[in-house]
Amino acid sequence: DPQPQVVGELRVDEDRVVSLRALLDAVASSEGRFVALGDAGFVALTDEVRGKLDALARAQSVASKGRLGAALLPAVDQWTTGLEVEWSGKLAKRRTEALPDVEVPKTLRADLRDYQREGFQFLARRTTDGTGAILADDMGLGKTVQAIALLLERGPQGPALVVMPTSVQSNWRDELGRFAPSLTVKDADAEAGPNDVVLVSYGMLVADEAALAARSWHTLVFDEAHALKNPTTRRWAAARGMNADATVLLTGTPVENHVGELHALFDVIAPGLLGSRAAFQRAFGIPIARGQRDVAAALRQMVRPLLLRRTKAEVLGELPPKTEMQRTIVPSTEERAFYEAVRRRAQERLVALRSREKGRGQAHIEILSEIMRLRRAAIDPRLVGGPDAPPGGKLAMLVRLVSDLRAEGHRALVFSQFLEVLDLAKEALALEGVVCRRLDGSLNAAERAAEVEAFQGGSGDVFLLSLRAGGVGMNLTGADYVIHLDPWWNPAVEDQATDRAHRIGQERPVTVVRMVTEGTIEEKVLALHGEKRRLYADLVGEADGKGTLDFDQLASLLA
Template identity: 50%
Template sequence: MCGVLSRLPRFAEGYALLLRALRLLARGSHLFLASRLDAPLLVREAPLGFTFADAEEGFSVQPAIEGSVIDVQALLPPPLGHEGQWPWLLVEPILPRLTLVSIPSGAQGLLATLREYGTRLPAQARPELLRHLSKFEAAFPVSLPESLEARVVPSTPGFLLRLAAVQEEGLEGKLLVRPLPEAPPWPPGEGPSELRGLRAGERVMARRDLDAERGEARALRERLGLPVDSASPSFVWEGSEAALDFLERLEPLTGPELRVEWAQQPWKVWTSPDAEGLKVEVKKKRDWFGLEGALNVEGIRVELGPLLDTLLHHRRFVPLGKGRFLRITQALRERLIPLVDLVHPTREGLEVSAAVAPVLDALAEAGVEVHAPPDWRKLATRIRKAQEMEVSVPPALKAELRDYQREGFTWMARLAEWGGGGCLADDMGLGKTLQTLTLLLHRAKDGPALVVAPTSVCFNWIREAERFAPSLRVKSYRDADRERVLPVLKAGDVLLVSYGLLVRDAERFASVPFATLVVDEAQAAKNPDSARAKALADIQAEAKVALSGTPVENRLSELWSLFHIVFPGLLGGREAFRKRFAVPIEREGNKEARASLSRVIRPFLLRRTKAEVARELPPRIETVVPVVLSEGERKLYEAARIASILQLESRTEKDKRFVMLAALTRLRLLACHPKLWDEDSPLPSSKLERMVERVEELRAEGSRALIFSQFVRLLNLAGEALEARGITFQYLDGQTPAAERQARVEAFQRGEGDVFLISLKAGGTGLNLTAADHVIHLDPWWNPAVEDQATDRAHRIGQTRPVTVSRLVSEGTIEEAILALHAEKRELAMSLLSEADGAAALSPEQLMDLLRFTPSP
């Protein structure tokens, strides 16, 4: 064995095999040196160290293992090129013993020097040796003479935090301790318990209490808001906001106990003044106003755009360049938040509508330097005066306004005084028409007014005007004489036009100036791309008012469309509104965006509910009437549902939405009556049977009901079923002539007919049917707001009895799933009116869930 070791394998493979064999054989007692067959060879592994000793005219340095000096030439190296990778061998035949000597990386250079030049160092090498001695001690075992031992000095208390900027705006920190300034720092509680270094030519040493370091570091991390249980001494803050928040927490703790070092130039943070130093300039731009400005902080110009963008995204620091930031004070933030809500960034810069005038007035009073053209100053003065204006109810009004109605009229009158547009969004049945007629009387002297309404509502306007505002000259824009009406309009005239005729003669209406525009049932123009919305947006009017109990039915774009008509620019451009409000609110549930939108529209949208203001109105009782389908109806429904799902599997993603909507409509029809899908079906309708039973119960109680359905064919079938039982009824759908509509309404109000069959679309608005105290919905519609409007035909001012609302829902069908959506839709739509939230349209996933819906077991 000794001969083998003296001739080490020349190749790495052989050396590796030798090492493996030695380690395996060392576990037993069958390994021997050829020269010592009397005793087993002891194999051990140990790191190489060095022993320093005083010698004549200098020092000696010798390799050592576990404190014992060895002959440097006795070490047998591994194959060339692997000196630091594999252990060296030391054979001691006398013992006998074989040591696998690992060479620490810091020892390789010193070992090579000793093997080539010997183990003696001259006295002149002492300074150089002292400089490197601490590194040697940290890298490998070292034994020193007394002359080279370090003097113990007190440890330096406290922590060291090293900071470095990472990526664009991030920050990286590392928490360390440095008990000995002359030695490298270490993470708290890690590394050697003794540190050595060179101080003024003398070696010094500081001792560490590792347990105490760990405890103190934990407490410090807690005070700094860092992860307490983190095993890593490093921390990263992604983004400048988080990093600067940390630096704020760090600042009061910095001192002897916590020293900070920056790898680059330290970050610089300035604090903004409260309002002084900010300059804002308004510039006229077509229909909008441009806004420019800047804040001066110690000679640094901070543009208004980045300042407002920082506030918009709820940050506190404005980046000013590499490692430079501006901290926005809370006082300035509170001043600028109202401006943030009303400013719309565009490619041409910041743009605002007239609604921002009061905000700029408030900023000027707070010390902001505001520059504006004369027409802006005049507008701001008009707004201020309008807000303080005392508004009297016109003596020509033939009605006694309730308190909330007087408030609604006053609100509209003040907006109209300075040309602002608004939406009166009171609950159905609270008298929006009466409040608006009061406004038209108030503004009659200013010029002619235009009222745009659905055909079904136009008659109600004529009747209400004759009753409450007879001094107004109400004129209907009809096919026969419409060419003669527009040119002769004058103050005191109110022109009433349907949406259909407005679209047909849009160019003619766009050329006529009006004092006041009223858009009734404004949700009819909820699609901004529709001809209705475009025709309304082109109308010239000094004041514009929208009336709608449901300004948002499905998505927030409907709100944008409404305000684009009555107050262009208030909500910014369409795409900007989508990015800033619609997407964050509808898809992400962003509360900050919702609150911001609420602040923007709050001065221009007034909503009161019946529960708030019409306390004398009797209660509305909601109930669901379950309908159990017959066995034949159930089989027909399930076959259609499964067939629809199978059909979708072969469709492309592009076609799937259309197919799903068609399938859902089929299921809705089959949940009501088999004949709605197959006219030749012999199966009767369980739902209509339950409807007739319900009506007969109401007749016995002396009650009367309104019956609504989305499907005209179902209403016809319902009429046949009622007629077969001798139950009298009135009927109204989209094909009913306008004059006949009113006649049938008046007949029902007089007591003619036990029930009133009404199509949801044609009769959901503009009708007063308080003679009924029950409302029956034959089939649930996607949006509960539409059903609520229909219900309010009976539950409105003038109703003296409680109104019961019954929804006939076929069990185990899509109708149950639709009803489950109602609560969510109603909550979101209502929160919009109070907190600027809205309900998004149904997603493909929601549609598919409806299609898959089956009854719970």
């Protein structure tokens, strides 16, 4: 079916009529209440009508040949409320007919919560009509079991391909066996038919792209789909090149860095729905980056039919409370002097970079390198100056905190972005008799699964995890404390890591501790968190991003 097109006219008076397309073009190129209509003069719009037409103009500007994807009809319906609108027969029927409920498969061996049933209905309807969907529930709300219910419902019609990070492959295999034993898990090179599910990692997706793309999949699921946020990568191109009847993305963070990532995700499930990258950037990316909240609201309305997000606060009143606190470490005189020397060196480097003719791209990379040195010095001087540098107060604070927690029967997850920090932490904790388990990117899938199973089984007082490898897709409810040794640029990444413990299955209150060294770059990174959360609350109803820092913003961190 051809995509719907919004057409209409504005009657200024008996003799003057302006087409809706001309009106939308005029609205897009003007500001304020009065809109110039060429020979037809000016028209004065109320704020409400102006807002609706502006949203419609932006949607039309990214549409192919002015035709909007049928999935955007709910947004158009909202934007035209109060206007005299006539819908064509087929669209009128689609707009008013109630979609039938899809029965949760009886073969699902799980009792879905009410919101999970709603999530299954959403996925089933969107995949049935062929538009695809993004399930963006908060971390820990059971996106996997909702997707498994969908795989059971669609299984008889053909095979499914599920793509995920290596770290969660064993979890998917276990949960398919537990919740959907009627489905058969197959290897990537095996023949697959109805009720078969093939599990592959993102690395395998790229490596075996040609073979996987040559096959026909009835259902395609991407878990931790924020891995597809960058449309310039081979991973994104491989994902977009798969041949599937319907595609579903699962991610707790649909936007991590900037609104263009949302476009990249939608281009995987519904190519072209939000227009070209360039048109989308003009209509939405630039205005939203400039803080235009009305544009963010218009985009949110556009994507709502295909993106479902629920937060834990909304649907899990029975989940134990989560308390967040900050522990500020006051550095010793020696530690402060060491940090200040590293900071001055970085500033001198910055002055040299500003005076050079070399392009800003290379300068950006070099200043990032200096900032990473400074971040390491803020954690522990030995990470920069070697064993002869003064020890940092942060690890001493960690040892005291963990000792107190052990005495009270608590267990903790300890996250850092630096593997060397985990090394120092393990060494310091071992001296106090603390048993640590560890997971980082050097472990293969089987080794990661073994570490998780051991910790969940009660082995170890502390689980040391790298932020990236240990921050997604795992259930670590054996801990009731989460300690972040160093703040990351992106608050969403930290939130994901925290939700390894604060999720369904957790029966105890969870306490989150962020350790920050006073008077260092760490305080400035935390200040960025609040600023960047506000923008993305406008887009998906929850803070999900950090924004991209330019050269001058990075330079300000060295002040």
